[in-house]
Amino acid sequence: MQTRWNALISPLMPDAARCIEMYQQLVAAYSGPGRHYHDLHHVQALLTTVDEYAGLVEDRPVVELAVWFHDAVYNYLSSENEARSADMARQFLVHSTLSPERQQRVAYLIECSARHAAAHMPAPDLDFFLDADLRVLGAEPADYAEYARQIRQEYRLVPAVLYRRGRRKVLEQLLAAPALYRTPEFRQRFEAAARRNLRAELAGL
Numbered sequence: 001m002q003t004r005w006n007a008l009i010s011p012l013m014p015d016a017a018r019c020i021e022m023y024q025q026l027v028a029a030y031s032g033p034g035r036h037y038h039d040l041h042h043v044q045a046l047l048t049t050v051d052e053y054a055g056l057v058e059d060r061p062v063v064e065l066a067v068w069f070h071d072a073v074y075n076y077l078s079s080e081n082e083a084r085s086a087d088m089a090r091q092f093l094v095h096s097t098l099s100p101e102r103q104q105r106v107a108y109l110i111e112c113s114a115r116h117a118a119a120h121m122p123a124p125d126l127d128f129f130l131d132a133d134l135r136v137l138g139a140e141p142a143d144y145a146e147y148a149r150q151i152r153q154e155y156r157l158v159p160a161v162l163y164r165r166g167r168r169k170v171l172e173q174l175l176a177a178p179a180l181y182r183t184p185e186f187r188q189r190f191e192a193a194a195r196r197n198l199r200a201e202l203a204g205l
Helices: 002-009 016-030 040-052 060-069 081-093 100-112 126-133 141-154 160-176 184-204
Strands: none
Touching: 002 016, 002 060, 016 040, 040 060, 040 126, 060 081, 060 100, 060 126, 081 100, 100 126, 141 160, 141 184, 160 184
């Protein structure tokens, strides 16, 4: 993954040492002991989605930067993960050649991932980025079950009865949404499967 990071950052950041330091910081963050789903595999999965759906992406460097930073800060007890992850991106990118407007878009994509179902101000690549982050919901049943297991592991200190109550609420809110995905391509490919997976998990709770 370092090769992928270098290809993205080298044209934007003249300070090679700063690039290496940030990569190491991100790897350490995503490799933390509490990470079971929100880890480097998740980052890689999103980068693969960017590759697969490159035709839907308007500003690829902005999207890839948002992918790298969007879960850099993750504490399951906190509601400020996305805001703090966006701040980390801002602090790093202020030293880059990326324009201030594009830096802000990176941060905005990250911040919007805190509330997937909300109505956000339109922005280039926002719908794609949010859909990519939820792609796992439409995975094959076995892969979805592994995702659900990993999420439970991240909340392993939460008593089962409380976890089931909270998870049930999340699943019901997702299923109540008129559409889980914002782009026509993702709705066509993943919507039906995602709803089946969500209903199956809900029934198992």
